[in-house]
Amino acid sequence: MIKMNRIILTVSALVKDNLRNRFVIFWVIVFPVLLTLLFSLVFGGFSTYFHVMVVVQGNENLAKFLNTTDIFQGITNVSLTYAMKHNYIYLKVNGTTFIIYASKQNQQFIPTLEAIVREYYQQDVNNNLHFNVAKITNYTYYDYLISGMIGIVSLSNGVLGIIGVSAGYYRDRLVERLAASPLRSYEWVISLIIYVIIITIISTITVIILGIIFNFIPIISLSFIGFIILSTLLFGGLGAIIYGLTPKDKIFLSEIISNILIFPLMFLSNAFFPSNVYPQYIREFVQYQPLSDIITVIRDFTIYGTLPSMSTILIIVILTIIFIYTGGKLLKLREID
The missing domain is CATH 3.30.300 (GMP Synthetase; Chain A, domain 3)
Structure with a gap:
Protein backbone atom coordinates (compact mmCIF):
# COMPACT_ATOMS: atom_id res chain seq x y z
CA MET A 1 0.00 0.00 0.00
CA ILE A 2 1.32 3.44 -0.98
CA LYS A 3 2.13 5.67 2.00
CA MET A 4 1.52 9.20 0.72
CA ASN A 5 3.18 10.81 3.73
CA ARG A 6 6.44 9.00 2.91
CA ILE A 7 6.22 10.13 -0.71
CA ILE A 8 5.46 13.73 0.26
CA LEU A 9 8.38 13.81 2.68
CA THR A 10 10.71 12.28 0.08
CA VAL A 11 9.61 14.73 -2.65
CA SER A 12 10.04 17.64 -0.25
CA ALA A 13 13.56 16.47 0.61
CA LEU A 14 14.44 16.01 -3.10
CA VAL A 15 13.23 19.50 -4.02
CA LYS A 16 14.97 21.22 -1.08
CA ASP A 17 18.20 19.28 -1.55
CA ASN A 18 18.51 19.64 -5.31
CA LEU A 19 17.29 23.20 -5.78
CA ARG A 20 20.14 24.28 -3.52
CA ASN A 21 22.57 22.64 -5.93
CA ARG A 22 24.11 25.08 -8.44
CA PHE A 23 24.46 22.34 -11.05
CA VAL A 24 20.75 21.55 -10.83
CA ILE A 25 19.86 25.26 -10.97
CA PHE A 26 21.93 25.54 -14.14
CA TRP A 27 20.03 22.75 -15.93
CA VAL A 28 16.61 23.75 -14.63
CA ILE A 29 16.74 27.53 -15.12
CA VAL A 30 20.00 28.87 -16.60
CA PHE A 31 20.43 26.33 -19.43
CA PRO A 32 16.98 26.78 -21.06
CA VAL A 33 17.23 30.57 -20.69
CA LEU A 34 20.71 30.74 -22.26
CA LEU A 35 19.76 28.39 -25.10
CA THR A 36 16.59 30.36 -25.83
CA LEU A 37 18.45 33.68 -25.81
CA LEU A 38 21.22 32.31 -28.02
CA PHE A 39 18.89 31.11 -30.76
CA SER A 40 16.62 34.14 -30.41
CA LEU A 41 19.47 36.60 -30.91
CA VAL A 42 21.31 34.66 -33.63
CA PHE A 43 18.37 33.28 -35.60
CA GLY A 44 15.63 35.78 -34.76
CA GLY A 45 14.85 36.17 -38.45
CA PHE A 46 15.66 32.63 -39.45
CA SER A 47 13.44 32.62 -42.54
CA THR A 48 16.01 34.79 -44.30
CA TYR A 49 18.53 31.96 -44.09
CA ILE A 136 -3.28 34.40 -41.19
CA THR A 137 -1.33 34.41 -37.91
CA ASN A 138 0.92 36.62 -35.78
CA TYR A 139 3.41 33.76 -35.86
CA THR A 140 7.11 34.64 -35.45
CA TYR A 141 10.28 32.62 -35.06
CA TYR A 142 10.20 33.36 -31.33
CA ASP A 143 6.90 31.46 -31.05
CA TYR A 144 8.50 28.56 -32.88
CA LEU A 145 11.67 28.60 -30.79
CA ILE A 146 10.15 29.02 -27.34
CA SER A 147 7.50 26.35 -27.88
CA GLY A 148 10.35 24.07 -28.99
CA MET A 149 12.30 24.91 -25.85
CA ILE A 150 9.36 23.76 -23.71
CA GLY A 151 9.73 20.33 -25.34
CA ILE A 152 13.48 20.34 -24.70
CA VAL A 153 12.82 21.15 -21.05
CA SER A 154 10.69 18.02 -20.66
CA LEU A 155 13.44 15.96 -22.31
CA SER A 156 16.40 17.29 -20.32
CA ASN A 157 14.63 17.45 -16.96
CA GLY A 158 12.99 14.07 -17.45
CA VAL A 159 16.16 12.17 -18.34
CA LEU A 160 18.79 14.16 -16.45
CA GLY A 161 16.52 14.75 -13.44
CA ILE A 162 16.06 11.03 -12.81
CA ILE A 163 19.65 10.05 -13.61
CA GLY A 164 21.25 13.03 -11.86
CA VAL A 165 19.44 12.50 -8.57
CA SER A 166 19.76 8.70 -8.62
CA ALA A 167 23.45 8.72 -9.52
CA GLY A 168 24.24 11.51 -7.04
CA TYR A 169 22.43 9.78 -4.21
CA TYR A 170 24.20 6.52 -5.06
CA ARG A 171 27.65 8.14 -5.00
CA ASP A 172 26.89 9.93 -1.73
CA ARG A 173 25.61 6.65 -0.25
CA LEU A 174 22.26 8.27 0.50
CA VAL A 175 20.52 5.43 -1.33
CA GLU A 176 21.83 3.05 1.32
CA ARG A 177 20.21 5.17 4.03
CA LEU A 178 16.94 5.27 2.08
CA ALA A 179 17.12 1.49 1.58
CA ALA A 180 17.40 1.08 5.36
CA SER A 181 14.22 3.11 5.83
CA PRO A 182 10.62 1.87 5.40
CA LEU A 183 10.49 3.59 1.98
CA ARG A 184 9.57 1.11 -0.74
CA SER A 185 11.13 1.10 -4.21
CA TYR A 186 7.90 2.12 -5.97
CA GLU A 187 7.46 4.99 -3.49
CA TRP A 188 11.00 6.10 -4.32
CA VAL A 189 10.19 5.97 -8.05
CA ILE A 190 6.95 7.94 -7.56
CA SER A 191 8.86 10.54 -5.54
CA LEU A 192 11.47 10.92 -8.28
CA ILE A 193 8.78 11.29 -10.94
CA ILE A 194 6.96 13.98 -8.94
CA TYR A 195 10.27 15.76 -8.44
CA VAL A 196 11.08 15.87 -12.17
CA ILE A 197 7.54 17.10 -12.90
CA ILE A 198 8.05 19.94 -10.41
CA ILE A 199 11.37 21.03 -11.90
CA THR A 200 9.91 20.76 -15.42
CA ILE A 201 7.06 23.09 -14.44
CA ILE A 202 9.61 25.52 -12.94
CA SER A 203 11.68 25.44 -16.14
CA THR A 204 8.58 25.82 -18.34
CA ILE A 205 7.42 28.87 -16.39
CA THR A 206 10.92 30.38 -16.70
CA VAL A 207 10.95 29.85 -20.49
CA ILE A 208 7.43 31.28 -20.88
CA ILE A 209 8.35 34.38 -18.84
CA LEU A 210 11.36 34.89 -21.11
CA GLY A 211 9.10 34.31 -24.12
CA ILE A 212 6.77 37.11 -23.05
CA ILE A 213 9.70 39.50 -23.54
CA PHE A 214 9.70 38.36 -27.20
CA ASN A 215 5.90 38.78 -27.43
CA PHE A 216 5.27 35.04 -27.17
CA ILE A 217 1.91 34.73 -25.47
CA PRO A 218 1.12 31.01 -25.29
CA ILE A 219 -2.33 29.51 -25.06
CA ILE A 220 -2.25 27.85 -21.64
CA SER A 221 -4.83 25.12 -21.06
CA LEU A 222 -5.29 22.10 -18.84
CA SER A 223 -4.57 19.94 -21.90
CA PHE A 224 -1.22 21.68 -22.36
CA ILE A 225 -0.28 21.26 -18.68
CA GLY A 226 -1.36 17.61 -18.78
CA PHE A 227 0.74 17.00 -21.88
CA ILE A 228 3.81 18.60 -20.28
CA ILE A 229 3.40 16.16 -17.39
CA LEU A 230 2.92 13.26 -19.84
CA SER A 231 6.04 14.12 -21.85
CA THR A 232 8.07 14.49 -18.65
CA LEU A 233 6.86 11.06 -17.54
CA LEU A 234 7.95 9.60 -20.88
CA PHE A 235 11.48 10.97 -20.67
CA GLY A 236 11.66 10.34 -16.93
CA GLY A 237 10.85 6.69 -17.60
CA LEU A 238 13.60 6.62 -20.23
CA GLY A 239 16.04 8.05 -17.70
CA ALA A 240 15.02 5.40 -15.16
CA ILE A 241 15.67 2.66 -17.74
CA ILE A 242 19.13 4.03 -18.55
CA TYR A 243 20.03 4.29 -14.87
CA GLY A 244 18.55 0.89 -14.02
CA LEU A 245 20.51 -0.88 -16.75
CA THR A 246 23.82 0.76 -15.82
CA PRO A 247 26.17 -1.35 -13.62
CA LYS A 248 26.32 0.36 -10.25
CA ASP A 249 30.11 0.12 -10.10
CA LYS A 250 30.16 2.23 -13.28
CA ILE A 251 27.32 4.58 -12.47
CA PHE A 252 29.04 7.47 -14.27
CA LEU A 253 28.16 5.71 -17.53
CA SER A 254 24.48 6.54 -17.05
CA GLU A 255 25.28 10.27 -17.11
CA ILE A 256 27.49 9.88 -20.19
CA ILE A 257 24.81 7.88 -22.01
CA SER A 258 22.12 10.42 -21.11
CA ASN A 259 24.18 13.28 -22.57
CA ILE A 260 24.97 11.27 -25.70
CA LEU A 261 21.22 10.69 -26.09
CA ILE A 262 19.91 14.16 -25.22
CA PHE A 263 22.04 16.40 -27.42
CA PRO A 264 21.43 14.59 -30.75
CA LEU A 265 17.70 14.42 -29.96
CA MET A 266 17.74 18.12 -29.08
CA PHE A 267 19.62 19.45 -32.11
CA LEU A 268 18.24 16.92 -34.63
CA SER A 269 14.64 17.89 -33.91
CA ASN A 270 12.15 20.53 -34.99
CA ALA A 271 12.86 22.54 -31.82
CA PHE A 272 14.97 25.22 -33.52
CA PHE A 273 14.25 24.79 -37.24
CA PRO A 274 11.60 22.99 -39.31
CA SER A 275 12.50 19.58 -40.65
CA ASN A 276 12.57 20.76 -44.28
CA VAL A 277 15.79 22.75 -43.70
CA TYR A 278 17.75 19.60 -42.80
CA PRO A 279 19.50 17.41 -45.39
CA GLN A 280 17.20 14.88 -47.05
CA TYR A 281 18.98 11.85 -45.55
CA ILE A 282 18.08 12.80 -41.96
CA ARG A 283 14.85 14.70 -42.61
CA GLU A 284 12.56 11.77 -41.80
CA PHE A 285 14.34 11.15 -38.49
CA VAL A 286 14.12 14.83 -37.54
CA GLN A 287 10.42 14.96 -38.33
CA TYR A 288 9.31 11.79 -36.55
CA GLN A 289 11.69 11.25 -33.63
CA PRO A 290 9.93 11.38 -30.21
CA LEU A 291 11.04 14.88 -29.20
CA SER A 292 9.83 16.34 -32.52
CA ASP A 293 6.42 14.70 -32.07
CA ILE A 294 6.15 16.12 -28.57
CA ILE A 295 7.16 19.60 -29.72
CA THR A 296 4.59 19.45 -32.53
CA VAL A 297 1.86 18.69 -29.99
CA ILE A 298 3.08 21.52 -27.73
CA ARG A 299 2.86 23.94 -30.67
CA ASP A 300 -0.65 22.75 -31.45
CA PHE A 301 -1.67 23.59 -27.89
CA THR A 302 0.29 26.80 -27.25
CA ILE A 303 0.39 28.54 -30.64
CA TYR A 304 -2.54 27.31 -32.69
CA GLY A 305 -5.01 26.31 -29.98
CA THR A 306 -5.91 23.18 -31.93
CA LEU A 307 -6.21 19.55 -30.95
CA PRO A 308 -3.13 17.52 -31.91
CA SER A 309 -3.20 14.28 -33.85
CA MET A 310 -4.87 11.63 -31.70
CA SER A 311 -2.63 8.94 -33.21
CA THR A 312 0.44 10.89 -32.06
CA ILE A 313 -1.00 11.29 -28.56
CA LEU A 314 -1.81 7.56 -28.42
CA ILE A 315 1.75 6.61 -29.42
CA ILE A 316 3.18 8.94 -26.76
CA VAL A 317 0.84 7.50 -24.09
CA ILE A 318 1.82 3.92 -24.99
CA LEU A 319 5.54 4.75 -24.94
CA THR A 320 5.11 6.53 -21.59
CA ILE A 321 3.39 3.52 -20.02
CA ILE A 322 6.11 1.19 -21.32
CA PHE A 323 8.97 3.44 -20.17
CA ILE A 324 7.49 4.17 -16.74
CA TYR A 325 6.66 0.51 -16.08
CA THR A 326 10.07 -0.75 -17.23
CA GLY A 327 11.96 2.04 -15.50
CA GLY A 328 10.01 1.49 -12.29
CA LYS A 329 11.02 -2.18 -12.31
CA LEU A 330 14.68 -1.37 -12.91
CA LEU A 331 15.04 1.57 -10.53
CA LYS A 332 15.27 -0.17 -7.14
CA LEU A 333 16.34 0.95 -3.71
CA ARG A 334 17.25 -2.56 -2.72
CA GLU A 335 17.61 -5.92 -4.40
CA ILE A 336 14.64 -7.44 -2.53
CA ASP A 337 11.66 -5.25 -1.72
Whole structure:
Protein backbone atom coordinates (compact mmCIF):
# COMPACT_ATOMS: atom_id res chain seq x y z
CA MET A 1 0.00 0.00 0.00
CA ILE A 2 1.32 3.44 -0.98
CA LYS A 3 2.13 5.67 2.00
CA MET A 4 1.52 9.20 0.72
CA ASN A 5 3.18 10.81 3.73
CA ARG A 6 6.44 9.00 2.91
CA ILE A 7 6.22 10.13 -0.71
CA ILE A 8 5.46 13.73 0.26
CA LEU A 9 8.38 13.81 2.68
CA THR A 10 10.71 12.28 0.08
CA VAL A 11 9.61 14.73 -2.65
CA SER A 12 10.04 17.64 -0.25
CA ALA A 13 13.56 16.47 0.61
CA LEU A 14 14.44 16.01 -3.10
CA VAL A 15 13.23 19.50 -4.02
CA LYS A 16 14.97 21.22 -1.08
CA ASP A 17 18.20 19.28 -1.55
CA ASN A 18 18.51 19.64 -5.31
CA LEU A 19 17.29 23.20 -5.78
CA ARG A 20 20.14 24.28 -3.52
CA ASN A 21 22.57 22.64 -5.93
CA ARG A 22 24.11 25.08 -8.44
CA PHE A 23 24.46 22.34 -11.05
CA VAL A 24 20.75 21.55 -10.83
CA ILE A 25 19.86 25.26 -10.97
CA PHE A 26 21.93 25.54 -14.14
CA TRP A 27 20.03 22.75 -15.93
CA VAL A 28 16.61 23.75 -14.63
CA ILE A 29 16.74 27.53 -15.12
CA VAL A 30 20.00 28.87 -16.60
CA PHE A 31 20.43 26.33 -19.43
CA PRO A 32 16.98 26.78 -21.06
CA VAL A 33 17.23 30.57 -20.69
CA LEU A 34 20.71 30.74 -22.26
CA LEU A 35 19.76 28.39 -25.10
CA THR A 36 16.59 30.36 -25.83
CA LEU A 37 18.45 33.68 -25.81
CA LEU A 38 21.22 32.31 -28.02
CA PHE A 39 18.89 31.11 -30.76
CA SER A 40 16.62 34.14 -30.41
CA LEU A 41 19.47 36.60 -30.91
CA VAL A 42 21.31 34.66 -33.63
CA PHE A 43 18.37 33.28 -35.60
CA GLY A 44 15.63 35.78 -34.76
CA GLY A 45 14.85 36.17 -38.45
CA PHE A 46 15.66 32.63 -39.45
CA SER A 47 13.44 32.62 -42.54
CA THR A 48 16.01 34.79 -44.30
CA TYR A 49 18.53 31.96 -44.09
CA PHE A 50 16.49 29.26 -45.76
CA HIS A 51 14.14 28.68 -48.65
CA VAL A 52 10.66 29.89 -47.75
CA MET A 53 8.01 27.26 -48.37
CA VAL A 54 5.16 28.42 -50.64
CA VAL A 55 2.08 26.26 -51.14
CA VAL A 56 0.60 26.91 -54.58
CA GLN A 57 -3.02 26.03 -55.16
CA GLY A 58 -4.21 26.21 -58.77
CA ASN A 59 -0.99 26.12 -60.79
CA GLU A 60 1.53 23.31 -60.36
CA ASN A 61 3.87 24.79 -62.98
CA LEU A 62 4.12 27.99 -60.94
CA ALA A 63 5.20 25.89 -57.94
CA LYS A 64 7.91 24.31 -60.10
CA PHE A 65 9.02 27.77 -61.27
CA LEU A 66 9.39 28.92 -57.66
CA ASN A 67 11.80 26.04 -57.12
CA THR A 68 14.17 27.61 -59.64
CA THR A 69 14.59 30.68 -57.41
CA ASP A 70 17.05 31.06 -54.56
CA ILE A 71 14.35 32.21 -52.15
CA PHE A 72 11.24 30.08 -52.45
CA GLN A 73 10.42 26.39 -52.51
CA GLY A 74 7.10 25.68 -54.16
CA ILE A 75 4.93 22.75 -53.13
CA THR A 76 1.37 21.63 -53.89
CA ASN A 77 -1.40 19.48 -52.41
CA VAL A 78 -1.15 21.02 -48.94
CA SER A 79 -4.13 22.49 -47.07
CA LEU A 80 -4.29 26.06 -45.77
CA THR A 81 -4.54 24.72 -42.20
CA TYR A 82 -1.37 22.65 -42.62
CA ALA A 83 0.41 25.62 -44.22
CA MET A 84 -0.58 27.88 -41.33
CA LYS A 85 0.67 25.41 -38.72
CA HIS A 86 4.03 25.06 -40.47
CA ASN A 87 4.50 28.77 -41.24
CA TYR A 88 4.31 28.31 -45.02
CA ILE A 89 3.09 31.01 -47.39
CA TYR A 90 -0.14 29.89 -49.09
CA LEU A 91 -0.72 31.17 -52.64
CA LYS A 92 -4.18 30.62 -54.13
CA VAL A 93 -4.30 31.11 -57.91
CA ASN A 94 -7.58 31.91 -59.68
CA GLY A 95 -6.90 33.14 -63.20
CA THR A 96 -5.16 36.50 -62.85
CA THR A 97 -6.19 36.92 -59.20
CA PHE A 98 -3.90 35.75 -56.43
CA ILE A 99 -4.64 35.51 -52.73
CA ILE A 100 -1.53 35.28 -50.57
CA TYR A 101 -1.93 33.99 -47.01
CA ALA A 102 1.15 34.65 -44.89
CA SER A 103 2.13 34.94 -41.25
CA LYS A 104 3.42 38.15 -39.73
CA GLN A 105 6.96 36.84 -40.04
CA ASN A 106 6.64 36.07 -43.76
CA GLN A 107 5.06 39.39 -44.77
CA GLN A 108 8.54 40.64 -45.74
CA PHE A 109 8.72 38.08 -48.57
CA ILE A 110 5.44 39.04 -50.25
CA PRO A 111 6.83 41.80 -52.56
CA THR A 112 9.52 39.40 -53.79
CA LEU A 113 6.95 36.64 -54.31
CA GLU A 114 4.70 38.99 -56.27
CA ALA A 115 7.62 40.03 -58.49
CA ILE A 116 8.50 36.39 -59.23
CA VAL A 117 4.87 35.55 -60.03
CA ARG A 118 4.71 38.53 -62.41
CA GLU A 119 7.90 37.31 -64.05
CA TYR A 120 6.36 33.87 -64.56
CA TYR A 121 3.17 35.26 -66.12
CA GLN A 122 4.51 38.26 -68.05
CA GLN A 123 4.64 36.55 -71.47
CA ASP A 124 1.01 35.40 -71.19
CA VAL A 125 -0.96 38.10 -69.42
CA ASN A 126 1.52 40.95 -69.09
CA ASN A 127 1.15 42.59 -65.69
CA ASN A 128 -2.63 42.50 -65.39
CA LEU A 129 -2.39 40.53 -62.18
CA HIS A 130 -4.24 41.27 -58.97
CA PHE A 131 -2.83 40.36 -55.56
CA ASN A 132 -4.70 40.24 -52.26
CA VAL A 133 -2.76 39.62 -49.06
CA ALA A 134 -4.21 38.12 -45.89
CA LYS A 135 -2.28 37.77 -42.63
CA ILE A 136 -3.28 34.40 -41.19
CA THR A 137 -1.33 34.41 -37.91
CA ASN A 138 0.92 36.62 -35.78
CA TYR A 139 3.41 33.76 -35.86
CA THR A 140 7.11 34.64 -35.45
CA TYR A 141 10.28 32.62 -35.06
CA TYR A 142 10.20 33.36 -31.33
CA ASP A 143 6.90 31.46 -31.05
CA TYR A 144 8.50 28.56 -32.88
CA LEU A 145 11.67 28.60 -30.79
CA ILE A 146 10.15 29.02 -27.34
CA SER A 147 7.50 26.35 -27.88
CA GLY A 148 10.35 24.07 -28.99
CA MET A 149 12.30 24.91 -25.85
CA ILE A 150 9.36 23.76 -23.71
CA GLY A 151 9.73 20.33 -25.34
CA ILE A 152 13.48 20.34 -24.70
CA VAL A 153 12.82 21.15 -21.05
CA SER A 154 10.69 18.02 -20.66
CA LEU A 155 13.44 15.96 -22.31
CA SER A 156 16.40 17.29 -20.32
CA ASN A 157 14.63 17.45 -16.96
CA GLY A 158 12.99 14.07 -17.45
CA VAL A 159 16.16 12.17 -18.34
CA LEU A 160 18.79 14.16 -16.45
CA GLY A 161 16.52 14.75 -13.44
CA ILE A 162 16.06 11.03 -12.81
CA ILE A 163 19.65 10.05 -13.61
CA GLY A 164 21.25 13.03 -11.86
CA VAL A 165 19.44 12.50 -8.57
CA SER A 166 19.76 8.70 -8.62
CA ALA A 167 23.45 8.72 -9.52
CA GLY A 168 24.24 11.51 -7.04
CA TYR A 169 22.43 9.78 -4.21
CA TYR A 170 24.20 6.52 -5.06
CA ARG A 171 27.65 8.14 -5.00
CA ASP A 172 26.89 9.93 -1.73
CA ARG A 173 25.61 6.65 -0.25
CA LEU A 174 22.26 8.27 0.50
CA VAL A 175 20.52 5.43 -1.33
CA GLU A 176 21.83 3.05 1.32
CA ARG A 177 20.21 5.17 4.03
CA LEU A 178 16.94 5.27 2.08
CA ALA A 179 17.12 1.49 1.58
CA ALA A 180 17.40 1.08 5.36
CA SER A 181 14.22 3.11 5.83
CA PRO A 182 10.62 1.87 5.40
CA LEU A 183 10.49 3.59 1.98
CA ARG A 184 9.57 1.11 -0.74
CA SER A 185 11.13 1.10 -4.21
CA TYR A 186 7.90 2.12 -5.97
CA GLU A 187 7.46 4.99 -3.49
CA TRP A 188 11.00 6.10 -4.32
CA VAL A 189 10.19 5.97 -8.05
CA ILE A 190 6.95 7.94 -7.56
CA SER A 191 8.86 10.54 -5.54
CA LEU A 192 11.47 10.92 -8.28
CA ILE A 193 8.78 11.29 -10.94
CA ILE A 194 6.96 13.98 -8.94
CA TYR A 195 10.27 15.76 -8.44
CA VAL A 196 11.08 15.87 -12.17
CA ILE A 197 7.54 17.10 -12.90
CA ILE A 198 8.05 19.94 -10.41
CA ILE A 199 11.37 21.03 -11.90
CA THR A 200 9.91 20.76 -15.42
CA ILE A 201 7.06 23.09 -14.44
CA ILE A 202 9.61 25.52 -12.94
CA SER A 203 11.68 25.44 -16.14
CA THR A 204 8.58 25.82 -18.34
CA ILE A 205 7.42 28.87 -16.39
CA THR A 206 10.92 30.38 -16.70
CA VAL A 207 10.95 29.85 -20.49
CA ILE A 208 7.43 31.28 -20.88
CA ILE A 209 8.35 34.38 -18.84
CA LEU A 210 11.36 34.89 -21.11
CA GLY A 211 9.10 34.31 -24.12
CA ILE A 212 6.77 37.11 -23.05
CA ILE A 213 9.70 39.50 -23.54
CA PHE A 214 9.70 38.36 -27.20
CA ASN A 215 5.90 38.78 -27.43
CA PHE A 216 5.27 35.04 -27.17
CA ILE A 217 1.91 34.73 -25.47
CA PRO A 218 1.12 31.01 -25.29
CA ILE A 219 -2.33 29.51 -25.06
CA ILE A 220 -2.25 27.85 -21.64
CA SER A 221 -4.83 25.12 -21.06
CA LEU A 222 -5.29 22.10 -18.84
CA SER A 223 -4.57 19.94 -21.90
CA PHE A 224 -1.22 21.68 -22.36
CA ILE A 225 -0.28 21.26 -18.68
CA GLY A 226 -1.36 17.61 -18.78
CA PHE A 227 0.74 17.00 -21.88
CA ILE A 228 3.81 18.60 -20.28
CA ILE A 229 3.40 16.16 -17.39
CA LEU A 230 2.92 13.26 -19.84
CA SER A 231 6.04 14.12 -21.85
CA THR A 232 8.07 14.49 -18.65
CA LEU A 233 6.86 11.06 -17.54
CA LEU A 234 7.95 9.60 -20.88
CA PHE A 235 11.48 10.97 -20.67
CA GLY A 236 11.66 10.34 -16.93
CA GLY A 237 10.85 6.69 -17.60
CA LEU A 238 13.60 6.62 -20.23
CA GLY A 239 16.04 8.05 -17.70
CA ALA A 240 15.02 5.40 -15.16
CA ILE A 241 15.67 2.66 -17.74
CA ILE A 242 19.13 4.03 -18.55
CA TYR A 243 20.03 4.29 -14.87
CA GLY A 244 18.55 0.89 -14.02
CA LEU A 245 20.51 -0.88 -16.75
CA THR A 246 23.82 0.76 -15.82
CA PRO A 247 26.17 -1.35 -13.62
CA LYS A 248 26.32 0.36 -10.25
CA ASP A 249 30.11 0.12 -10.10
CA LYS A 250 30.16 2.23 -13.28
CA ILE A 251 27.32 4.58 -12.47
CA PHE A 252 29.04 7.47 -14.27
CA LEU A 253 28.16 5.71 -17.53
CA SER A 254 24.48 6.54 -17.05
CA GLU A 255 25.28 10.27 -17.11
CA ILE A 256 27.49 9.88 -20.19
CA ILE A 257 24.81 7.88 -22.01
CA SER A 258 22.12 10.42 -21.11
CA ASN A 259 24.18 13.28 -22.57
CA ILE A 260 24.97 11.27 -25.70
CA LEU A 261 21.22 10.69 -26.09
CA ILE A 262 19.91 14.16 -25.22
CA PHE A 263 22.04 16.40 -27.42
CA PRO A 264 21.43 14.59 -30.75
CA LEU A 265 17.70 14.42 -29.96
CA MET A 266 17.74 18.12 -29.08
CA PHE A 267 19.62 19.45 -32.11
CA LEU A 268 18.24 16.92 -34.63
CA SER A 269 14.64 17.89 -33.91
CA ASN A 270 12.15 20.53 -34.99
CA ALA A 271 12.86 22.54 -31.82
CA PHE A 272 14.97 25.22 -33.52
CA PHE A 273 14.25 24.79 -37.24
CA PRO A 274 11.60 22.99 -39.31
CA SER A 275 12.50 19.58 -40.65
CA ASN A 276 12.57 20.76 -44.28
CA VAL A 277 15.79 22.75 -43.70
CA TYR A 278 17.75 19.60 -42.80
CA PRO A 279 19.50 17.41 -45.39
CA GLN A 280 17.20 14.88 -47.05
CA TYR A 281 18.98 11.85 -45.55
CA ILE A 282 18.08 12.80 -41.96
CA ARG A 283 14.85 14.70 -42.61
CA GLU A 284 12.56 11.77 -41.80
CA PHE A 285 14.34 11.15 -38.49
CA VAL A 286 14.12 14.83 -37.54
CA GLN A 287 10.42 14.96 -38.33
CA TYR A 288 9.31 11.79 -36.55
CA GLN A 289 11.69 11.25 -33.63
CA PRO A 290 9.93 11.38 -30.21
CA LEU A 291 11.04 14.88 -29.20
CA SER A 292 9.83 16.34 -32.52
CA ASP A 293 6.42 14.70 -32.07
CA ILE A 294 6.15 16.12 -28.57
CA ILE A 295 7.16 19.60 -29.72
CA THR A 296 4.59 19.45 -32.53
CA VAL A 297 1.86 18.69 -29.99
CA ILE A 298 3.08 21.52 -27.73
CA ARG A 299 2.86 23.94 -30.67
CA ASP A 300 -0.65 22.75 -31.45
CA PHE A 301 -1.67 23.59 -27.89
CA THR A 302 0.29 26.80 -27.25
CA ILE A 303 0.39 28.54 -30.64
CA TYR A 304 -2.54 27.31 -32.69
CA GLY A 305 -5.01 26.31 -29.98
CA THR A 306 -5.91 23.18 -31.93
CA LEU A 307 -6.21 19.55 -30.95
CA PRO A 308 -3.13 17.52 -31.91
CA SER A 309 -3.20 14.28 -33.85
CA MET A 310 -4.87 11.63 -31.70
CA SER A 311 -2.63 8.94 -33.21
CA THR A 312 0.44 10.89 -32.06
CA ILE A 313 -1.00 11.29 -28.56
CA LEU A 314 -1.81 7.56 -28.42
CA ILE A 315 1.75 6.61 -29.42
CA ILE A 316 3.18 8.94 -26.76
CA VAL A 317 0.84 7.50 -24.09
CA ILE A 318 1.82 3.92 -24.99
CA LEU A 319 5.54 4.75 -24.94
CA THR A 320 5.11 6.53 -21.59
CA ILE A 321 3.39 3.52 -20.02
CA ILE A 322 6.11 1.19 -21.32
CA PHE A 323 8.97 3.44 -20.17
CA ILE A 324 7.49 4.17 -16.74
CA TYR A 325 6.66 0.51 -16.08
CA THR A 326 10.07 -0.75 -17.23
CA GLY A 327 11.96 2.04 -15.50
CA GLY A 328 10.01 1.49 -12.29
CA LYS A 329 11.02 -2.18 -12.31
CA LEU A 330 14.68 -1.37 -12.91
CA LEU A 331 15.04 1.57 -10.53
CA LYS A 332 15.27 -0.17 -7.14
CA LEU A 333 16.34 0.95 -3.71
CA ARG A 334 17.25 -2.56 -2.72
CA GLU A 335 17.61 -5.92 -4.40
CA ILE A 336 14.64 -7.44 -2.53
CA ASP A 337 11.66 -5.25 -1.72
